[in-house]
Amino acid sequence: MNQAYWLHARLIKTLDLTALHSLLLLSVHHPSTLPYVRAAFVGHQPSLLRHSAAFPFNTLIRASAADPSDALTAFSLMRAAAVPPDLFTFPLLLKACSLLPFSSVDDPRRHPGVAAHALAVKHGLSADLYVANTLVRLYGGFALLDAALQVFVEMPLRDAVSWSALISSLASNGHDETALDAFRLMQACSPDAAPDEVTMITVIMAVANLGAPDLAAWVDRYVARRGFVLTAKMGTALISMHSRCGSMDRAARVFNRMRQRERGVRAWTAMIVGYAAHGRSAEALGAFDRMVGDAGLRPDHVALIGVLTACSRGGLLEEGWRVFRSMERTPGMEPRMEHYGCMVDMVGRGGRVREAYNFVEGMPVRPNAVIWRTLLGACVSHGDVALAEQVKRRLAEMEPGHDGDYVLLSNAYGWIGRWEEKDRVRCAMRVDGVAKRPGCSSLRV
Template sequence: FKSLATPNLFVGDYDAASNSKLAARRGCRGGGRRFRPPSRPPFFPFRNFSMEACHSISTLHARLLKTHNPNALRDLLQLLSRSAAAASSYLSYARAIFADHAPQVHTFPWNAIIRLHALAPPHAPHALALFAAMRRRGVSPDCYTFPLLLRACSLHPTPPTGLRAGTAAHALAAKTGLLAPAIHARNALVAFYGRHRLTDHALQVFVEMPHRDRDVVSWSSLVYCMATSGCPAKALEAFRLMQASGVPPDEAAMVNAAWAAGNLGAAEPATWVYCYVRRGGVRATVALGTALVVALARCGRISLAAEVFDDLPKRNVITWTAMINGLASNGRGKEALEMFDQMVANGFKPDHVAFIGALTACSHGGLLQEGLRLFESMGRVHGVAPQMEHYGCIVDMMGRAGLLAEAYEFVDRMPVRPEPVVWRTLLGACVSHGYIELAEHVKGRIVELEPSHDGDYVLLSNAYGGIGRWAEKAGLWTEMRVHGVTKTPGLSIPSL
């Protein structure tokens, strides 16, 4: 771990600390003098803390300066860790205190300071550096250290580095014998490998757990691993085995099972998860309700999705967006726009994803004027800058309406450089409406951006064949061979 720690982090902090300097730096007095905390200590960047919490922190800090008792450091770090809302503001303060009072033999304070950094993804590298300093000081980690370390590795801003550090932590935990007796350490391993989409490693760790030790966190971590790694069928199978093992699923397992059912796009799994939640009398939270709305809408059960949405006692903008997208993808354009208006009327600020859903509803429903007004209101009314997906929706909307010249002019006047997908949308509309000359021109613009895409050649070739221009069709295939472009064969996977 020494090689993984950032060299300039926490090197001098733990070796050249001075209590008096810390006291002077923080505006307080150490030694035997009385510590006088201000009404809201200026050295506390804790705007989210209550006055009682500030007073408690001041008292514990003063006790630590006077007694150097490790228990005071433990209590202080424990109090700081209870306010995750101010995590980014109090970490420098916690590090400054810990640098002056880092214990030589006590493990708990080290776990507490590592936990503070492991909970904040931008500070995950600091947690690794702290663990390296802990090892250099000769402080032995315990079974609670490794889950915190694995969490920091999972949230590391550089995934390859986090993966290397996590596998090293796995090896160290196994070597020191701290892995076998601690089920929470094994659960953390399953979640760690799941975050890195290493399903085989996660499954191996899970299988090696004794059956009697597998708890709800173990099963939920496995369901999460499979659901987020592109294995929705395995995630649902793990969810079924979880119930068969007599372990009642928690909310996290049901949310991941719902997402997995939605990714499958099959009606039966999504309906099964929905019926399980309803039959079990589970009170749908925002996260679970949103996952069910997405899953049911994706498989065409839009009426059940609307029922789940209406029964939710609380919704957020993601829930509203999921319902809007569900209605739009199921051909209910007017209802999707009404839902969008309801969201705005209820005080929710639509984001770019909500606008994609609403514009898609206008496109699929033939609501051109409504879509153009909505697009125009994005920046003027709602303060949302249009992105490439929104421009693509407008092009698709105009193309479906047969306004191909207007669509071409719209793309040509975009304030940002159009991506190939926008031109490709226009190309598909030109071919559908038989505008071959414009399609040839659009295809030339696409080749300038992405010359090796086979779909553009095939689309225009089929258009030539449809109107009997066989020479141009043969010329396109010759051009593909000259440029080394090969047609990707189509695939279909039947659901058994």
């Protein structure tokens, strides 16, 4: 801060542009000095700024990027000083605009990012590679894919960043297959534009969302052929992809190929969650124990959910209680609502529904509807209709119109032959205006 005071005083006294530039560069790395820079722009030396180039304004926009309104104010000062923007202005301005909120009900033409695009066109800078790349990311982030594609198609020159921006925009908006098509076009149309790690992780997650094992195997081979290093991010993404595509054996091979120092909490968590999802409970518990014991890592809440889920699905009650009690004893690892839900599911699956009920009643936090509904499902599965009725009354107080609660209780009555109560529950659904929502599934062909 002392250096900022000195530079600001020197600027006021001497009108030295060097002091202004030094103060600007200082503000990029030390945001606390921004008030002095804004004071210099707004009040002290307007005549000095009128004879300045775009550099001071670009630097102020960059330093203010964390607060889009401040960045827009800096750009307004640039316009007021009649300083024309250059090739560096619009990428910085558009990145700031991408942080402003936007929803599908808003008029895109009223967003500052679209206005900045129009101004870039007016100044003949919209076709610049860096400006266009930023525009593709801007429109992709706002789910305006038609605009993003139009900018991309009109680009006279494209590099790896251009393709990465397009692929990311498509994948982040749920167009995973189209994102993969764009990745294939990238290799065919721009062979010199080699994908980087960020692009590959986007492609990997798109394949994971599709759940296609053939594509997963192809991407894995591509990563190996191109010589990508299995960093923590890349390796974890590949493990998650193979897990979601149905092959924990391939996920394990990726994990074993990773260097020891790259096997962080997220990589171990991906393995634990994957084993749990595939019903390989003993392997999930073993991975958790090696993570804590051999690797000496502190599990996060996701890893703990994974291992508790594995214990629940595998009927490993003693091991699940061991993990849960270790959480209670360890500072900073206090159980969350999700962990309590896993315990209720685990105890309920084991047929100890009364014990599960007492566990819910003794929770230090107020149980939510998901936990009560988990308990209701366990009561129905094990035929404890009396407790199911009690739990259903609790749920009716919290979420009175949930169709699943009616259906579960109705099924419980049907399984024990109490048909009148079953009909009564179904009639109550009609009277209360509750309709059963049909289930659905998807199949990739």
